[in-house]
Ligand SMILES: [Zn+2]
């Protein structure tokens with residue numbers, strides 16, 4: 001438990017806009033500036049989304065390329081993690097940026113409900129995203145919105161679809177998916193240890209008001225944190 | 228642990244055909260005959276799907292009405308549970324039979340992956356199916372394909388969307404959803420006890436070759452069984 005805590009900074013996210021919070025970095029220069037501040041404050045992973053001019057989410061590889069290049073220049077050594085999440089694109093457009101060979105990318109391995117819709121990650125898309133990550137040497141961060149997603153990551157690792165021991169992020173507090181439940185959180189940790197080893201790293205993210213709760217739980221339990 | 232074990236007989240299912248197993252009851256008379264045999268052998272819940280002439284799944288309320296009437300006549304006192312599962316119809320067509328006021332109906336409260344596709348249960352459809360069951364006095368059986376589905380059932384009970392204490396079925400062994408994992412099975416039981424009380428009943432179903440495994444686990448752990 002004396003390992004340093006890794007802080008992953010989700011600088012922009014897929015949804016929040018200036019109208020929600022004027023501090024949300026939307027433009028490329030805002031994103032680079034914000035990430036550099038976080039990097040200098042100790043964050044070592046940047047979880048990245050890109051946006052269109054009108055602030056709507058995008059998965060345009062050119063936008064991701066520009067952001068990645070800017071971060072590599074201004075935050076040397078910081079780990080760049082690009083989102084392949086479903087809010088920014090559909091189908092294989094979600095993985096078009098993987099040829100940029102970022103250090104990491106998020107990977108959802110199952111489907112679940114979101115507040116008003118189904119978060120669709122069909123099996124063939126999951127397989128394709130994982131194979132693209134493997135081909136291009138991108139380390140996945142498994143987004144576990146539910147327990148079976150951790151077991152699915154284990155199966156994919158055993159089957160060779162994931163090269164290294166999976167790095168899992170527990171996502172809690174999404175309405176209609178997994179709530180921020182401490183008992184489940186502890187069981188998630190036990191499951192990661194059972195499947196991936198007692199020394200397996202993991203991280204946790206809480207949505208909205210659950211963010212600080214999950215940060216507290218994760219840091220005090222030997223996990224890593226997502227802002 | 229001295230309560231009698233409830234055996235729920237899934238006579239037809241949504242998918243298997245005569246070509247897979249000539250013993251699968253497809254026609255109305257086959258379904259009634261098969262259920263009666265199971266009833267006389269001790270099964271007390273009939274989990275029902277209906278089929279078209281060509282064996283494809285249907286959610287036609289008239290077919291369900293004929294089956295329900297036949298079962299009530301030939302298996303007096305048997306609990307009739309109609310499926311609202313997504314393999315037999317789409318959207319609100321999945322709940323058209325609820326006005327028949329069967330004793331029970333299956334209710335999926337979240338989404339998950341199936342072997343080759345997403346099993347879609349969008350939040351608005353879940354809410355509508357639950358409200359139809361409440362309106363027509365139908366007791367839901369919660370189909371838990373993943374852990375969050377048990378917590379969602381708890382939330383729906385607290386919110387009044389489910390009237391009685393939820394009766395949960397653990398579904399394991401579906402590829403790309405929850406595998407038949409004994410540790411998770413035991414945690415499911417603990418979660419049911421934590422959320423619904425130490426005396427809360429539950430049941431379990433295994434898919435394909437996992438069926439007999441889950442029957443064994445359930446019966447030996449104080450749960451109820453689905454054939
Ligand atoms: Zn440690």
Ligand SMILES: [Zn+2]
Nearest residue numbers: 013014083085
């Ligand atoms: Zn993200």
Ligand SMILES: [Zn+2]
Nearest residue numbers: 228229230449
């Ligand atoms: Zn008992």
Ligand SMILES: [Zn+2]
Nearest residue numbers: 240241310312
């Ligand atoms: Zn069924």
